[in-house]
Amino acid sequence: MATTVYDVLRRKGSGVIAVSPESTVFDALHTLAENNIGAVIVLDGPRLVGILSERDYARQVILKGKASKDTPVREIMTTPVVCVDPEQTIEECMALMTDKRFRHLPVITDDRLLGVLSIGDVVKALLDEQAFRIEQLEMYIASGG
Numbered sequence: 697m698a699t700t701v702y703d704v705l706r707r708k709g710s711g712v713i714a715v716s717p718e719s720t721v722f723d724a725l726h727t728l729a730e731n732n733i734g735a736v737i738v739l740d741g742p743r744l745v746g747i748l749s750e751r752d753y754a755r756q757v758i759l760k761g762k763a764s765k766d767t768p769v770r771e772i773m774t775t776p777v778v779c780v781d782p783e784q785t786i787e788e789c790m791a792l793m794t795d796k797r798f799r800h801l802p803v804i805t806d807d808r809l810l811g812v813l814s815i816g817d818v819v820k821a822l823l824d825e826q827a828f829r830i831e832q833l834e835m836y837i838a839s840g841g
């Protein structure tokens with residue numbers, strides 16, 4: 697059976713690291729560093745309004761000669777955010793990430809933010825799924841089919 701987003705979240709645990717659109721980019725970078733992650737969700741109250749990744753900082757702040765302490769997150773975050781629901785498969789997530797060229801996918805159900813999958817989570821889940829399939833096939837072959 698195909699691994700779903702829900703399976704991965706259950707293993708890794710939910711919990712979302714977020715910042716407000718009015719935070720400074722500097723504070724958001726601190727949040728990234730403290731949590732050892734590459735992107736944060738931007739929440740305005742309960743509403744998901746954007747996503748900010750290290751790439752946004754590199755391209756929208758450093759290259760444009762702006763200062764991270766004077767730039768609010770809302771000015772450089774990406775919006776709208778592409779999300780997945782928990783029933784989707786990790787193959788679908790990988791296809792989305794490859795197609796859209798980003799490495800993070802928030803998981804939403806009934807307007808509730810359940811977690812975020814990174815490309816690392818997705819690659820690990822795909823490798824685990826393939827290893828399991830190979831093991832099953834080897835057992836099948838060893839048993840004489």
Ligand code: AMP
Pocket residue numbers: 734735747748749750751752773774775776777778779797798799800801802
């Ligand atoms: P990443 O590869 O995730 O570091 O992000 C690359 C670019 O895509 C950055 O501009 C991010 O803000 C943006 N981005 C990342 N994830 C998403 C997403 N799920 N939906 C929309 N944009 C995103």
